[in-house]
Amino acid sequence: MTTRRNFVKTGAAVAAGLVLPKGLHAIPPGHAEAIRVGVIGCGGRGTGAARDCMRAADGVEIVALGDVFPDRLEQCRMNLGKLAAENPAIAAKYRVTSERCFSGFDAYQRVLASGVDLVILATPPAFRPAHLAAAIAAGKHVFMEKPVAVDATGVRSVLASSEIARQKGLAIVAGTQRRHSKAYRATIERVHGGAIGEVVSGQVYWNQGGLWMRERKPEWSDTEWQLRNWLYFTWLSGDHICEQHIHNLDVANWIIGAHPVRAVGVGGRQSRTGAAYGHIYDHFAVDFEYPTGARVLSMCRQIDGSANSIGEWFAGTRGRAEPAKGIEGPSAWRYEVADTPGVISNPYVLEHVNLIASIRAGAPLNEGRQVAESTLTAIMGREAAYTGQVVTWDELLNAEQRLVPDVVAFGPLPTPPVPMPGVTKLARTFADV
Amino acid sequence: MQRAATLLLLAMPACHRAPPPGAAEPFPRVAAVFRISIPGTLVNFEMVQVPAGEGVPSFLMGRTELLWDAYDAFMLSTPDPSERSGADAVARPSRPYGAPDYGWGHHGYPTISVPREAAEAFCAWLSARTGVQYRLPTEAEWRHAAALATSARPLTRHRLDSLAWHAGNSGGTTHPAATKRGDALGLFDLFGNAAEWVVTGDGRRVILGGSFRDPPDTVGPDARAPQDDSWNERDPQIPKSRWWLSDGPFAGFRIVRELP
Numbered sequence: 162m163t164t165r166r167n168f169v170k171t172g173a174a175v176a177a178g179l180v181l182p183k184g185l186h187a188i189p190p191g192h193a194e195a196i197r198v199g200v201i202g203c204g205g206r207g208t209g210a211a212r213d214c215m216r217a218a219d220g221v222e223i224v225a226l227g228d229v230f231p232d233r234l235e236q237c238r239m240n241l242g243k244l245a246a247e248n249p250a251i252a253a254k255y256r257v258t259s260e261r262c263f264s265g266f267d268a269y270q271r272v273l274a275s276g277v278d279l280v281i282l283a284t285p286p287a288f289r290p291a292h293l294a295a296a297i298a299a300g301k302h303v304f305m306e307k308p309v310a311v312d313a314t315g316v317r318s319v320l321a322s323s324e325i326a327r328q329k330g331l332a333i334v335a336g337t338q339r340r341h342s343k344a345y346r347a348t349i350e351r352v353h354g355g356a357i358g359e360v361v362s363g364q365v366y367w368n369q370g371g372l373w374m375r376e377r378k379p380e381w382s383d384t385e386w387q388l389r390n391w392l393y394f395t396w397l398s399g400d401h402i403c404e405q406h407i408h409n410l411d412v413a414n415w416i417i418g419a420h421p422v423r424a425v426g427v428g429g430r431q432s433r434t435g436a437a438y439g440h441i442y443d444h445f446a447v448d449f450e451y452p453t454g455a456r457v458l459s460m461c462r463q464i465d466g467s468a469n470s471i472g473e474w475f476a477g478t479r480g481r482a483e484p485a486k487g488i489e490g491p492s493a494w495r496y497e498v499a500d501t502p503g504v505i506s507n508p509y510v511l512e513h514v515n516l517i518a519s520i521r522a523g524a525p526l527n528e529g530r531q532v533a534e535s536t537l538t539a540i541m542g543r544e545a546a547y548t549g550q551v552v553t554w555d556e557l558l559n560a561e562q563r564l565v566p567d568v569v570a571f572g573p574l575p576t577p578p579v580p581m582p583g584v585t586k587l588a589r590t591f592a593d594v
Numbered sequence: 595m596q597r598a599a600t601l602l603l604l605a606m607p608a609c610h611r612a613p614p615p616g617a618a619e620p621f622p623r624v625a626a627v628f629r630i631s632i633p634g635t636l637v638n639f640e641m642v643q644v645p646a647g648e649g650v651p652s653f654l655m656g657r658t659e660l661l662w663d664a665y666d667a668f669m670l671s672t673p674d675p676s677e678r679s680g681a682d683a684v685a686r687p688s689r690p691y692g693a694p695d696y697g698w699g700h701h702g703y704p705t706i707s708v709p710r711e712a713a714e715a716f717c718a719w720l721s722a723r724t725g726v727q728y729r730l731p732t733e734a735e736w737r738h739a740a741a742l743a744t745s746a747r748p749l750t751r752h753r754l755d756s757l758a759w760h761a762g763n764s765g766g767t768t769h770p771a772a773t774k775r776g777d778a779l780g781l782f783d784l785f786g787n788a789a790e791w792v793v794t795g796d797g798r799r800v801i802l803g804g805s806f807r808d809p810p811d812t813v814g815p816d817a818r819a820p821q822d823d824s825w826n827e828r829d830p831q832i833p834k835s836r837w838w839l840s841d842g843p844f845a846g847f848r849i850v851r852e853l854p
Contacts, residue, residue: 205831209818212832240832338830372689405691408645468700469693500824509830 162199195254196302196517198263199225199277201269201292203237203367206306207283209509210336211237212244214281214304215254217505222254223277223527225261227268229284229388234264266569279332279520280304285391286311286399287565291317293529297322297331302520304513306336308407308536309529311399313562317538321547323529332525334516335351336530337411338508339484341515345508347415348484350590356492357477363457365409365473372466374403374437383574390548393439393541396591400441402428402546403539406461409541412484413449415456420534421457422554423451428546429458430579433462440579447542459542471501549582561588607715627657627780633723634674641851642780655731656848658771659704659790660716662695669717684719685835687712690819694838698767704788704846706768710799712837713791713847722850725785726820731850733792736802740815743777743784751816757787760813768843782808786813788846805844 196218200211203226211223216283224545233575238257245252269292272280282292282305289309296303301324306519312317328332352360374393377386391397414420414582422506427449444462451457460470475482480490487495500506505514519526537558545552566574577592586593626739631638639661641654667685694707708716710730719726747753753762757777759769764786770783783791786808789801799821804813829840839845 173636205833209830210831213830244832369693370689371690372691466666468697469695470697471693507827509828 172415195222196279196520197222197224197256197277198281199223199227199272199278199301200237200281200307201227201272202284203228203233204280206336207281208218208237210281210304210306210513211241212251212285213507213510214279214513215251216510217397218517221517222256224256225263225272225277226257227263227272229264229266230267230385231264234262234268236413238262269295273301274375278302279516282306283336285388285397285471286404287315287391287397290297290315290322293319293322293333294318297329298325300329300331302516302525304334304336304516305532307411307532308399308539309335309532309571310402310536310540311396311403312441312540312546312564313537313560314558315565316533316540316558319533320489320530323527326525326529327527330523331527332516332520333527333529334512334519335528337408337528337532337535338346338512339408339412340415340528340531341511342485342508343498343506343511344486345484347496347498348482348487348494349412351488351492351494351587352416352475352477352482352484353418356480356488356494357475357482357490359453359478360455360475360477360482361454363413363416363473363475364460365406365413365457366460366470367406367409368462368468368470370467370469370543371433371463372445374476377437382571383576384568384571387439387574387576390437390439393433393441395441395580396410396566398443399536399540400543401463401582402445402447402459402461402543403444403536405463405537406445406459406542407535409461409471409563410449410459410474410538411476411532413459414535414538416458416475416482416484417451417453417475418456418560420554421451424448424487424541425451425554426459426542426545427582428543433526436576438578442543442546442580445542445546447545449538449542451519544587547582547585548587549585550587557587563590566575606683607836619818628654628723632664632667632720634671637663637667639664639849642799643853644735644739644742644779645736647742650734652853653731653735654853655735655779655781656741657780658711659788659846659848662700662703662705662770664720665705665708665716668716671719684722686719687715688835690835690838691831691842695842696767696843699770702770703768704771704783706788706843706846707839708791708845708847709826709836709839709842710791710847716847717849724794726851728849728851730791730793730847733794733800733802736790736792736848736851737815739781740784740803743779743781744815746778749770753808754785754814757784758804758810758813759783759806760786760804760810761806762810766807768806783838784848785815785817785842789817789819789844791847801845805846807844 195434200207240514261275279302280296286308330509375389387394426444428445430442443464447459449457482488541552541557603755626643629638640657642803644655646652646694668727677751719730756775776782785803791801792802794800803820804817825839825842
């Protein structure tokens, strides 16, 4: 039986010049059956990822949309429709119909059942582990935004789903787009080749001002208010160290080639103290210790009027590296490749280029474990600050920590307490301090 | 409500930054520098009178590019009851996901990463706050100022280096305003540092003067760059921000005010 997935692979095999078994007809390149894509989570990023996916390759169609909120679904549909109206190349790939637009808490299941090959998971991170598990169980390839979990329970689930995906030959690519940036790849390849010797320390920062906040409307239930302001609730976003700073922590794990084993950290809630900002912190500083002995200082802040700094810097035994730019020292080198018109260099698009190419080549990328480890790294930093304790990788990975409540309908939901060092415990649930 | 701006005629060309910048080039004499406070804030800015030219009446022009200090006052302000509401209300910029100043420096540095509409929204806010109309320069006004600024002597590479932060001396970042010499009009950084939004006759989005990222031979009175999609390529959201250019670290602005 020729399944859709086999069919797609066959087309790619021809394109790659592989010899086909007898009995299969060669399909001219460009005529292979399209990869059908569904979007789960239709906010600004889900909509942007759908656009990036359509820009990434021919033979890709966005066919289904799902979001818990009907208004967000409609905005996404309107914005993608507008892109299609402005751009014939997008129009040919935009095949969403009303019958394949789903809202409500079960929207993700209906997208998965709508005949798609690949899903984009872009809801708030709380739901990622469950959505990934469902997508892999349904045999779908996955692009998923970062972070991929908010607690130890979620990370364990993502690790398990990633292993099942590997066994089933399904692709998983994550929205840690620095992994697909040409500059980062070129610099880190040199570091892995020994250009700065052994990495002994690093600094990774994401210090910026505050982010958007939606004023609560009287008709919103607690659940709706929290979902629409998901940044400010640890059970939804993982706190800003997970939601945002994971990008920089991921680079540290990548360049060192390991995840940290211990973390000590401080943090607090100094400027965003109002109820509108939920219960998350607005600053963290964490010292991560790696199994190689390398130490990485991590800092993240979302406080208006403070100095900005976003990036990663590493020191080795024979030089220094700033992956976005290049290398200093005896092997000094800078990434200075001018963008070529018509050649995609935007890492937000390249991640989809690489995902789709890997599916078509029959060698699916699987970034599941890598992004689960970077997510747990961010959670580790958060927990070091929240609890005030030294947090080790092993105790966190095995911790009874389950922060996501069972939300299946709109209704009352308290704001969890602000975490308190010395009081907050690693093993806890949604409502615990 | 009384919203009159404080308008001071300073005896000497003075700058609020310390230490004082390199002196203006010695000709012609700088006529006057006006220091203007933004009501309700601790922020002030300075303007210089640009003499009239053919088809261009005399006007006041920002002595420096618009600094983050002033833009922050706009961005972080909350609308007060005296502001108009509804369609006439001045919207505030959305919060950027990232660092529009790239961490190069903020206080005393030119505002960057802003599209023309955001620069115009700042002018609308400043006008509402002060009761005086501020706006972006027209391309004709900017070119007139640039011509006067460079008319006395040819703009040699040596002179450009003393006036402008460009790719050959900037190290790839913006620099504090007025840390190069002032030009013949008493303006700072008209060329280089941030490139500057102007209003064009055909409505196209154009920045002038060149920036810290441009090679020296492309920085100066003739530098002109129309906006293209690459200036906002990496904004991963749809719709893309209308308040920030994800890939426009070179795009800033300078304000003008008409004289009665």
